[in-house]
Amino acid sequence: MTKYLVIVGNGEFAEIAYERFTNDSSYHVVAFTVEREYIKNNKFLKLPVVPFEELENLYPPHIHHIFVAITYTELNQLREQFYSNVKLKGYKFATYISSNAQISHDIKIGENCFIFDNNNIQYSVKIGNNMIMWSGCYIGDHTEVKDNCFLAAHSVIACHSELGKNCFIGLNSTIIDHIKISDYTVIGAGAVVVKNTKKGRVYAGNPAKTLDKNSFRVLKTIKAHLS
Secondary structure: OOOEEEEEEOOOOHHHHHHHHHHOOOOOEEEEEEEEHHOOOEEEEEEEEEHHHHHHOOOOOEEEEEEEEOOOOOOOHHHHHHHHHHOOOEEEEEEEEEOOOOEEEEEEEEOOOOEOOOEEOOOOEEOOOOEEEEEEEEEOOOOEEEEEEEEOOOOOEOOEEEEOOOEOOOOOOOOOOOEEEOOEEEEOOOOHHHHHOOEEEEOOOEEEEEEEEEEEHHHHHHOOOOO
16 A cells, blocks of 8 residues: 655755655655755655645645654754654654665564665664664664664674664774663774763774764764765
8 A cells, every 4th residue: 555755854865765765665755844944946856845844734644654864963863853843743654674675573673764775684673763774784683773873884783782872883883792882872984892882972993992072062063965
């Protein structure tokens, strides 16, 4: 059965989401939505772009699903904010799982998640809401990924680990077995994490060491190019 979908966003990730939902899911994308002040064109990919403030009047929640297509801007907090606002409007969320991903039969995946091609998710993994997992990642068995996380391409989280909320895991990074990554942690590209992390810190290197930087400051000023 066809399900009608509105995508929050009108940037590159929204375009990617449109392509994947259109060609690899049962959803039919009917519109995009952003806050009124950010509407520069009333069409995107030949579909309407409507004010987020008027969304429920134009595309009622009893008919339409929503996907929030925002990446890691402000350490995933912008995506978290829109996710919460959409929920208050009464919508159900879409989750995309690539048909080319390898997913174990006994896992739990939350709402408003986006799992790209060639990801491998092992036995008894739990994934929270509002998570983005770029291509080629691996999550080992009995690992938990909490809400609002972003896993960049080819990152690895070994078994029996825990990833706290609003974390950013960089390209080609590795988290070994039985590691706890605290909330709001940033793991740099190529880092190898062999010890538990502290909340709101940035880690880099092999083995990964904490930098004299606060994760909120590091990513708050970065405008994600796919947001």
